[in-house]
Amino acid sequence: xxxxxxxxxTGTSAGTSPFIPTPTTPYQGDIARYWDxxxxxxxxxxxxxxxxxxxxxxxxxxxxxxxxxxxxSAYEKKLIAELHRLESAQAEVLLxxxxxxxxxxxxxxxxxxxxxxxxxxxxxxxCKVEGVTLSAxxxxxxxxxxxxxxxEDHVRARVCNMLSTPFETGQAAxxxxxxxxxxxxxxxxxxxxxxxxxVGGRYVTITGCxxxxxxxxxxxxxxxxxxxxxxxxxxxxxxxxxxxNRLVPQAVIDxxxxxxxxxxxxxxxxxxxxxxxxFINSYKDGSFQxxxxxxxxx
Ligand SMILES: C[S@@+](CC[C@H](N)C(=O)[O-])C[C@H]1O[C@@H](n2cnc3c(N)ncnc32)[C@H](O)[C@@H]1O
Numbered sequence: 001x002x003x004x005x006x007x008x009x010t011g012t013s014a015g016t017s018p019f020i021p022t023p024t025t026p027y028q029g030d031i032a033r034y035w036d037x038x039x040x041x042x043x044x045x046x047x048x049x050x051x052x053x054x055x056x057x058x059x060x061x062x063x064x065x066x067x068x069x070x071x072x073s074a075y076e077k078k079l080i081a082e083l084h085r086l087e088s089a090q091a092e093v094l095l096x097x098x099x100x101x102x103x104x105x106x107x108x109x110x111x112x113x114x115x116x117x118x119x120x121x122x123x124x125x126x127c128k129v130e131g132v133t134l135s136a137x138x139x140x141x142x143x144x145x146x147x148x149x150x151x152e153d154h155v156r157a158r159v160c161n162m163l164s165t166p167f168e169t170g171q172a173a174x175x176x177x178x179x180x181x182x183x184x185x186x187x188x189x190x191x192x193x194x195x196x197x198x199v200g201g202r203y204v205t206i207t208g209c210x211x212x213x214x215x216x217x218x219x220x221x222x223x224x225x226x227x228x229x230x231x232x233x234x235x236x237x238x239x240x241x242x243x244x245n246r247l248v249p250q251a252v253i254d255x256x257x258x259x260x261x262x263x264x265x266x267x268x269x270x271x272x273x274x275x276x277x278x279f280i281n282s283y284k285d286g287s288f289q290x291x292x293x294x295x296x297x298x
Contacts, residue, residue: 024161028134031183034229035113035135041271043114046084051145053114056179056206057279057290058086058262059093059255079269086262090206090255091117091178097251097294098174099202101125105173108132108196110162110189111180115142118155130167132160163188167196174202181207182230186241194245197297203247204294205238206255208279211289212236218287223278238293247295255290256283 047053103126109118112131121129142157193203210217267276282288
């Protein structure tokens with residue numbers, strides 16, 4: 001099997017992930033390149049803890065007893081394990097909102113990264129999970145992990161634009177974006193989720209969004225956009241684009257207070273990437289929110 005590098009449009013024989021040919025924009029080429037080259041310790045060392053590789057942030061209180069003394073030689077290892085526990089806790093909360101999922105159901109992970117959430121979804125529900133990412137490296141990584149775990153017949157990542165997926169209309173019992181909706185136009189995104197979801201199916205997103213109550217995106221939000229080459233949307237845009245695409249919010253949960261401990265702990269760690277201050281300041285000044293929205297496809 002060959003995979004194709006979306007950033008160049010050329011096929012490679014090194015990868016193993018099927019390529020679904022779709023029109024791509026120059027911006028999507030930039031994003032494919034970004035994630036193909038991404039190898040930050042804050043993602044990889046955390047994934048190494050138990051083999052669940054995430055590219056998202058954490059929620060929940062820090063377990064200071066588990067961390068122990070900062071002077072202890074094992075402190076760094078414990079810190080990494082704690083940050084990873086919080087990022088997996090985030091994925092568990094997303095899965096909690098998918099509703100009743102059976103073994104015969106299919107789930108779609110839009111912007112699946114290295115596949116950590118897909119593996120967790122399969123382990124919880126026993127169902128099939130189809131993921132798409134722009135990055136051939138990520139898809140290969142996720143498929144390799146699925147083979148290592150012996151679940152490759154249930155968990156599969158493909159190199160594909162989430163705005164134009166190969167899934168059949170009404171095929172998915174549930175679908176989600178875990179920190180991947182800030183790379184696309186929300187109307188295009190929700191139109192595709194709405195097509196792929198069965199009527200009565202569930203859509204869930206966890207995302208950072210700018211808060212309309214603040215007025216406009218703050219300087220911190222602009223800094224986060226520049227850092228990740230993304231385009232953070234407002235809370236209002238999410239709700240409007242859902243309403244326009246037959247997605248009716250069932251729960252809107254502000255996870256901002258729950259994610260601050262993760263950021264404050266990460267800011268003290270040797271894994272800092274330089275963006276921690278922007279997240280902490282924007283969450284604290286109210287210009288940015290970490291939100292979960294679960295919506296019914298009607
Ligand atoms: C911050 S990572 C999140 C990864 C994963 N959801 C997680 O929680 O670990 C963003 C992901 O969105 C994907 N992405 C961005 N734009 C995309 C698009 N148009 N189609 C498919 N994937 C996209 C990237 O390739 C990357 O895998």
